[in-house]
Amino acid sequence: MDLNANRKEQTLTIRVPGDLLSTNAEALLKEAGGLIDAADRTPQAWKILKLDLTAAKMVDSVGLNLIVTLLKRVQQRGGRMQIAYSSPNIFRTFTFTRLDKHVELVKVSTSQQPPLPEAPNAAPSPRRDLSA
């Protein structure tokens, strides 16, 4: 899970590397919670939490629970949440569960997605930050 903080826009971006499922949601929640706690200790407050789910094709019930938990945390500190997605299935899931009424859904076409991680010996390519 990647975390990126953009101080100018007061945003915190958390990039999820794949699907949000019961097999990884609890671990991701702990990690995300830790990342947010660390961000909270820095002087600049963040107001927008961007969750990058462009690599995800599926979110199950436990994954949904993770998102709701993060959303409540964001709302408690008066912030708002954005979710970037590319899979139509993700959009359908969030619309059906009415999350779209409380988070901003941002569709990202696959061409805009950051490149896949390079092979270990290759030189790292610049990663696009959706929050930039």
Add this chain to the structure above:
Amino acid sequence: MNRWTSNWKGKIRLGWPPLGKNNRTRCSAEFRTLFVQLHAAEVHLERASVELEKQFLATSTELETLTRFGDEFVKQVETLVSLATGNECSNSTLSDAIQLVEQSTAFLVGCHQETDQMLELLRNYNAQIEHLLKVETELQSTMLPLKFVQTLFKQESAPLGHGIQEMFGALTHEIEELHNQVRDIFGTKFKQLEQTHETIGQVINQMVRQAQSLRQATAIHKAKIEASIETLKKEMTSNQQRDARLGQVSKDLADDVGQIVMGLQFQDIINQKLQHVRSALPQIEAKFNEFEAASDPAAASKPLQFLHQSCRLEAEQLQTAQAELAKVEASIQSGIQKVLGRLTETDSQCLSLGEFKLLTTSFDGMVQVLVEMIGEVRELVAATVASAAEAHEMLRPLGSLASDLTAIVRSMSSRIHLIGLNAQLQAARAAQDRRGAGLEVLSARTSEISEETNRISEQAATQLDAVAAGLAESVKTLGQLHADAQAQQTLMNEQGRTHEQALHAFRDNALETLRAMGASMDDIRTQTHRTLESVRFAEFHQVTLPALRTPLAAIAGVAEQWLEAHGAGTVQASLIDGFKRDYTMASEHRVYEGFASADGLSVSTAPTAESDANREIELFDDPPAGAEPALALPVGQTAETTPTVPDATPASASDLGANAELF
């Protein structure tokens, strides 16, 4: 009067304009060319008809697949809506989870009540201990005169004998030791009692704080679940309209498909119409041969009149068939698009289900509420366990301390009592010596002080006994509360996890159905495209039918020219109704009647027995006013096998091609 001369049999008729052999020959040649075209078109028609049948069949097959996808989709919609709107609320997944939460909440409320009772007792005990701490002052002030008594005993006994001095010396020594003992008790043991008092105060504060927090959380939690259950129950009662809507979706879809199926049955209709046209062609050709064989213009005009009328009639029938087929093609295509549109609309509605305020599967729905509540209750129970454990640990040593203190105070009390008795005894002995009057007084006073001190000590001991017993009972109660909370915690951990998994599985079922619906819609879109691609009747109605109609119209034109040129009328007095006998379709009859009335011919409107039989096998009749529209025939059923419905109003009978409202 025109005069016509024909010489193809070498005869010349006077009174007609002389045209000569060449005109007849040219006319025949034109006819022959057109008949060749007609034959070629007929051959092509036969092949094209087979192809058309295949295309209809292909469309039917693709439609069947599309319908199957549509039916699967509707089932998925029903499942999804049923799950999301709580139709499954009565099932164990939700109700068991609710039961666990309610039971745990009731446990927490019970804990609060026990905690309140415990707090009241502890406050009571603490008050008693506070009172006990004042005993020191009371005892000190009661025993203070004993110090003076000690000195006075020494003074009064000094002039008396050595024996008496020794007696009172021992007494004063006991009094001294008593003072030391009291100092010890209040210096150490009662200090511990002070600490006990302080500890109990801390326990009380802590319990009050935790109880307040737990009580608030439990109250909020209880209100939340009661509100959620209440709202869900209300939603369920209003969900009955959902069933009607879902039923309407299925019905509407069935109607849409039914319309397309009716369109597909047009293949039989057009086959029949073309068969009728083709059955007329030999007769038409026979009339041409008759024309060629005719010896004079009068003999030739009759077959030409037949040719003129019959070819125009058949051309018009073909024109109608052409238009109907084009209409059917458009209707089928639009019907297919309508099916797609309806399913897409249903899918879109399912994504929002906007008419329902609360969905079990939404981010704030019953599943999420219950999952969160199980977590919250788990934390509350854990907090209760910790609180009970802490209080128990803090209070547990105090019970024995109080008991110890009681024993010490009782032993002090005994000692004081003995000192009193001893003082009385010494006083009695001193009284035997006339000089011991002062000692007697002192002894009496000592006895009084010791009685009073004894009383105070006994009282303190009794109170300490009660506090010790109370504290022991409280410790026991706290221990039990701790054990109960631990048991509840174990239950929450085991069953709570199970119910959480079941709730997530419930929601996952809905999400999986949603994903399947998305996949179904993709299949439906693809299949719609395939089905539309299979609807290729254009060549038949734009090429094949015109190829047959054109020569017929041309033959009629040539015949008309010839008849006009030779002064013969184009209209025959009696209508050639031989073809009419073959008509089975209402539109064929209408074309015939329209054609006949345009030509001013007499038309027999009285249905013959034969025409009645033919009319009885009409595919589609106009329903009586107010009746339901005609339903689609089951696949495989044709006009001949359709149960007969006598037509009371033949003029209004219509076949598929003329039923504009169907399209």
